[in-house]
Amino acid sequence: MDMITNSTDMTGRNSTNTSHCPFAEEWDWLHTMQPGYILAISVLGILGNVFVLLVFCLHKKACTVAEIYLSNLAAADLLLVSCLPFWAVNVANGFNWPFGSLLCRLVNVGIKMNAYCSIYFLVLVSVDRYVALVHTMSHGRMRRPSYAKLGCLLVWGFGLLLGTPTMLFRAVKWVPDFEVTACFLDYPSPKMELVFNVTLIVFGFAIPVSVISYCTCQIIQALKNQAMERFNTEHTERKATLLVLSVLLAFLLCWVPFHLVTALDVLLSAADISGCNLSNSLDICNQVFTYLAFFNSVLNPVLYVIVGKNFRKKVMEVFEQLSMRKKMASGSQRSQLSSTLKTLA
Template identity: 45%
Template structure:
């Protein structure tokens, strides 16, 4: 990803996007550039980032609260969905820092520790989200295709262990960000920026972009396609043979497909621009011709990808039958408790009134003529 102002090499490193591309130091050809386009980015991107961050944190926080309220009754798919919501929530926690960074014209004022933490958190949660989707698809595959043979694999304990492993994998794959993100002062622009500081001639950048494309996208997509194809084929065979058809399983599978399709639509453009950037680096494509496209397209595609984290919870709410049922249970439970609390207050009021009235009753002496005798 490139962000350039007058000297391409520095500004493209300032990009929040992890797939930062570095213009060759020994190049004497610098493409033309229209500063008004970046003025538009400075104006549009920060409000957009703040908006999707706020909405995404609210939506994902609501989903996590619902799952937490039923934490002892979660199924395996719900454990994976809660892990996906957690990854989206943490990713969105880091975006406001980038909104302020862009708003301040790429001046980073939060220190090197946060520079590494914010960027690595975004990358870790991207990888965790990708492979959580893989596990959701694999779980549907085991539930519908290998129903009897793999029942022992679909245990909640195993799902929790797998989620923990996915977070470790995300940390491992994000090591290039953790190592190479640094805060540096750029004399040319008088800015202190959080940059991807790849050494000249280093293979870290190329390896990093290959990891983003292959490990972060191609392999998960292949696994999801394999699972989905077998699920569709199995369901079609059962319908043709007139076998047992579980409507609940079908609805759960549709939700999985919807979440996966949204992920592909949001992140595929960013992956394409990352691939194009890599092809420019290895001289397969002419960097001069593609420079402008990678500049603007890379920025737009990156923040389209982050939109995925905001939209995911809406799919759970509007397409997830079991999720809506859990929300309904929480609502009824809260309503019942409120009614119980109101009844208790009423009862206390009656008792208090009774005792107050009892204390106000004065003893009455009835004259008995016999007492005078």
């Protein structure tokens, strides 16, 4: 039996690549587990990220620059997990795409935008922490909420731009080899496919991870220096930085394996190196690491609660605000009822 690559592949590879290799037994296990896993991630991710966004939106104080970036990261994660149920149905349906051509494009653009936007929001938040802790004298001028909002808008636009190939080349077509109507990337030529794959690696991984790594090293060094000097005037900044470092670490652990496998696959394709065992191993690793990357969208809200002391404080204040509003509304209703009874009397 020939092999069909799972269409949730984010690499940009043609998702209906076929070979004359025997079908690996591991694929049966993956296909059995995928729908339930995807749906679980979707439910947990939607609940967690909606909760984070509500806290940031309902809190009476305006968001700080770091919180603006983290709230946009939560929005990107929410976009991803909102698209995943379509793929759960697709996998459960034997990779027959039942939602039409438009949703085939839109759902995959949403997934691709998360891959790009998430890492660039982390670039912005890394640079923000770098400026706040390493260049403390100038951070007041550079770290303005208006600049942060503009930066987020540019990231969303950049993510949409890099998702253009997905919008153009995703198609729903009959695949005779597997007897399914699949939603897959149908590039006009292998050369164009290679160009877009290299673009994903360079702009979706190499450049942003280099910036994040540099900023993170400088941030850690600055925190060490402040600890040695017993420098406590920036205590709030350091608490925010610890949350950011946790989010960065989680992102790298979840996404680096996916990007490394993608890079290896592209290099082997460019060098025209193939083989049944190699092909099966790469495709299975790609699937496992893709779903590890998706799990990051569930992990971030958990980190906000566990590591983010300021976030937990905001949560308590929001609940207090809602409780006060409820009491005020209840008191107003009782007052109106009392006034009405007096009038009737």
